[in-house]
Amino acid sequence: MNMTAADRTAIDNDLARTQTYFEIRRIRDQEAAAKKQERHELAKKRDANRSTWMRQTQSTRPRRLDVNELNPVTGALTWPRLLQGPDYSQDREALDRAFASRAATGGLSYEDQQRVAGVADDLSALLKSRIRDLPPRDYLNSHAFLTNLVYESRSLPD
Structure with a gap:
């Protein structure tokens, strides 16, 4: 009878060990x-943040001036209304000369690009x-025009 009770206990222990093993495996899974x-959710959130960031940076980055703002043949600039005032005439003329030179020569030297950036900053x-x-x-509008003007000065004419 002791052997049977021992066998029963051994079987119960084996069963409990097996059940515990599979329970632990289920919990780990x-x-x-x-x-x-x-x-996966963090990756989705990161990708969403990245695409939002890309959209925001693309919308705020400078753009090339269009033909209504810069005549590609003569280099003549069409200034925003605010910058057409007499207080801005000296800086405006310096930038007009630089872009006329750019149209004639096909580009601006590094020094000229730096001068354009300095005048635009002023x-x-x-x-x-x-x-x-x-x-x-x-x-x-005027601030964006100046930012785009500097960007344009660093680009080759079309």
């Missing part, structure tokens, strides 16, 4: 699936110092 799902600083007195839309 669930945890692995949960971690995989979490990684104009932007002057605009910014008067920002409280300017219509917001005119300020934004």
Whole structure:
């Protein structure tokens, strides 16, 4: 009878060990699936953030001036209304000369590009110092024009 009780206990222990093994395996599989799902959701969120970031940077990056803003043959610039004032004439003339030279020679030297950027920065600083007195839309258009002008100066003419 002792042998039978011992056999029964051994069988019960083997059964409990087997059940415990499969229970632990099931728990590990669930945890692995949960971690995989979490990684997948993080990757989706990261990709969504990346695409949002790409859209935002593309929409705010400078663009080339179009033919309404820069005559590709003569290099003549069409200035925003705000920058047509007499306070900006000296800087405007310097930039007009640079872009006329660019149209004639097919590009600007590095030094000329730096001068264009410096003059545009000076104009932007002057605009910014008067920002409280300017219509917001005119300020934004003028600032964007200057940013695009610098970008254009670093590009080869079409």
